[in-house]
Amino acid sequence: MSELDPTISANGWALISAEERALAFPGTFQLPSLAKRQSLSPGDAAKLLFDIETKENGQIIDRGVDRMWVIVKTKTEHGYLGVLDSDPGHAENLTLRPGSQVIFGPQHVADIGRPPSSYIDERYGASFFQE
Template identity: 40%
Template sequence: MREPDLEIEGWCLEDGEAYHAEAPDTFWIPERHRRDSLQTGDLVKLIFRISVDNDDQNVAIERMWVLVRERTADGYLGVLDNEPDAIAENDDFWLGSEVPFSAKHVINIEERDANTIALALKEPRVRWSG
């Protein structure tokens, strides 16, 4: 499954491992084994690069929570659990949109509970088509 592309989707994911490698003392990420063993209902924080139509900037960076839905052959599928601040509500990328990601993108994890597991099992607002 391909990763989101800024040119195609208007958003993509930043590599959290690269951020950590550049500043290991100040940019913490969870241990690799934890990022590799996510389960349905876990919440993960990812860094999104979003194309914006703004005179001051053309890209916004946002850290947002994603609800893990399932494991895939090359990572995970989750559902965006935030409303992006940098863009207006739309039908392509908003709260409930399906997001493919891998362990390298994860910068934080919150453990699942009964509520998040139930939410993860619901149909996404927008399915990932990549």
Template identity: 45%
Template sequence: MREPDFDVDGWCLDDGEEYHREAPETFWIPSKAAREGLYPGDLAKLIFRIDVGGEDKQVAVERMWVLVRERIPNGYLGILDNNPHAIEENDELWSGIELPFSARHVIDIDTANEKTITIAAEEPRRRWPIR
């Protein structure tokens, strides 16, 4: 399954492991075991790089929570659990859309509860396109 691509989708995910390697004293991330051990209902915080358009090709960077729906080869499928502040509501990147991500993208974790497990089982607002 392809990852989000900035040129194709208008947004992508930054690599949290890379941020941590560059500044290990100031950019904490959960352990690799924790990032690779997520289950449906868990929440993962990811860094989104978003094309906000305009003539000067502005880019916004936002940290948002994603609810894990399922484990897939090389990562997870999740549901965006936040609305980006930098753009207006849309069908491509808004709360409820499905997106793939991997452990290297995870910069924080919140554990599942009954409510998040129920939401993880629901149909997303928009499924991730299989291209």
């Protein structure tokens, strides 16, 4: 498995379907419409659900779901490629860091935002969308 196809065992994290989570826990949160989740553009921010397992000295000390923002770089054949714009913390098994690339689909999107382009330029550089 790779960073772009993460698993708990290999990377310490995996994405959770926001659609499945919303069905399993009705009333917990309202998803944006499917049409909006399918039409994100570069520069949009998508809040995704990350299943994260934290280990210290080889022992699991925590496992939970964190909602974190990813900024869309480009649309792909099956969804999107973005970069993590939140800090998941550090653990010996966790490969996820601010700026990590994340591949995701509309089913993973729990919320949508749009940071100012000046924020993206300041944080990631003017070439963010050309790479």
